[in-house]
Every structure is written in C-alpha cells, then in structure tokens.
Amino acid sequence: VFAWSEIISAHANYGLNCLAFGLFGQMVQAPVQPDTHAYVAILKTCASAETFVNGLIIHFHIMGSVHEADLFVGNALINMYVKCGALKDACIVFDKLARRDVVSWSTMITGYTQQMCCQEAMVLFEAMQREGVEPNNVAWNAIISGYAQSGDCEEALCFYNRMLLSGREPDNFTFVSVLNACSNVAVIDQGRLIHADITEAGYGSDVYIRSAMIDMYAKGGSLEDVHNVFTGDKIQNAVTWTAMMAAHALQSDYTKVMHYFKGMQQEGWSPNNVTFVCLLSACGHMGLVEDALEHFSSMRKVYGIDPTQEHYNCLLDLLGRAGFFHEINEIFESMPEGLN
C-alpha cells in the first residue's frame, strides 16, 4: 500500500493525472486496498472539470468504506467537487463531516467565491469562527481574494484590516489579493497605502508582488508609479517584463509593448503564454500581420508553448481585420480539437 500510494502521489505531483489514475486502477486490481493517503493523492488528480468523472468513480469507491469518515479524505473530496464546479456536492460532503478543520472551511469558502458568491463565503467565514475554528492565513486570504476577484475593494480591505487586527501577518498571497482589489482609478489611493504596508513588511522586492503593483498602477492610470516599481528593483523575471508589456498595452502604447518585449529577450528571459497574448494583441493593434504570424509559429517551435484559445482569438481577430481570409482558414483548420 505504501509503495502504491507513493508512486501515485509522485505522478499526481508532476501533474501526470492520467497515469496516476491508471496506476490507481492497477492498484485496485492487484488487489491492494487503498489507504487514506492513496485516496487523498488520487483525488488531487481529479480536481478539475475535465477529470470530474474520475472523481465520481473514486468517491463511489470511498462511499461506505471506513475512509469516508476520515477528515483528510473528506477535505480532498470537498476540494475535488469545488474545483469541478460542483458546489452542491461539496456541501453534501461538508455537511456530513463529523469533524471540520480550517482546511474544510477554507475549501468551502473558496468554492463559494469561485461561484461569485462572496456573501455566502462571508457567512461561512463567520460560522467557522462561531464553531471555534480560528482562521489561519489561508482562510483570510481565501475571503480577501474572493472579494478582490469580484472587484469589491471595500470588503477586501475590510477583511485585510480585520486580519491585521487579529494579529496575523499578511503574506504574499494576501498582498497580491489586496493589490488586485485596488486595481482601478477610484481606489488607487488605497492601493498606495497597501504599497506602503508591503514595503514596511519587507515584501517590496518580491517579483510577483511587484508585477501585481505594476498592474495596479497601470489600471489606476499612474504610469509614473509603474516605472518606479519596475526600475525600483534590478531583479526582473518574465512576469515583471510581461506586466510592463500589459501596462503599456492598457495605455494603447504598442510601440512600448514591443520595446519591453525586446528588452525581455535581451535580458535572456523566455516569453511565456501570457507574453504571447500581449504580443499578438499589440501586433493586431499595429497591423503587423506578418510579425504576428512569425511570433505565433515561434511559440511552439522556439519556446515549446502550445497556443491556447486566447492566442488563436488574437491571431484570428487580427487576420480578419487585415482581410487575410486565406490565412484565417488555414489557422482555423489547424486549431486543435476542444477549442471553441
């Protein structure tokens, strides 16, 4: 059992979901009775909409067994249902749990915020405390990022302040969420206060926080602050460079978008899939059809990135605007199955 569980969770951690599921099947047929660790590992690989059926199969395996009462298995089941968008099923598992820890609660809170139900998430957050479970950073971050994603700056900041008052130290998850919440002109001054908190807390040179700040100032209309954040630290990566491309695309300054794309490559950073969305979009706005086609083909050939729906959208849009109907058909025919 130990060996099977170990090899299954190794595959799960590398994202080899299909292989992990196959191994789980072999384990059952061996026959070896899976333990709680094996169930947790395999449920993790079923936590996405495409693998929902697998998740259901595993749940049927668990039903009626001793593992049904296990807290870790229960939490993994809740997570599986939440990530598959089956909130009702997550609720059923949650309600049946004999014991609920902070993980059970925060998984459910995430489930509600992902369905754009922040009000219900907040109710759960309060109920958790009434049941004597103290929120940890993950629980605070879950509710804050929920409000941030729904654009509710006021509530996000309210929970951020409550978190501080409760004596918890915000981490980089917290800061990125609060920065997201402050990413529009109306609340950019609040964003500046968060920026000060970040500096004081010693997170000012974290590349991910800096890219969130670049994004915030761009959306808040302050290009000066965008540049200050970018140049304020010498350490960059593909994400900060791409954030600069996106920031200038927001101002419709596509020449600058290209400038940062070149800078990124000169500094030896490989563009990622988001970089290519910015780049193709900029080519579209500048009418650079040939360049766009070249960049598009370099994605897979040079960088090994499979184009996604967004990349095809950009490319087809710019080809359409330029009247390249022959190329549109060619690209359209070459699109992989499953894209809409």
Added chain:
RNA sequence: GAUAUUAAGCCUCUA
C-alpha cells in the same frame, strides 16, 4: 508521506 488561499493576458458588444 497528506487536503485548502494569490499572481501578469485576447476579441466583441454595452459606450
């Protein structure tokens, strides 16, 4: 040996 929270991104229309 374990399960939960965060990053930057397209087009169209509403304008």
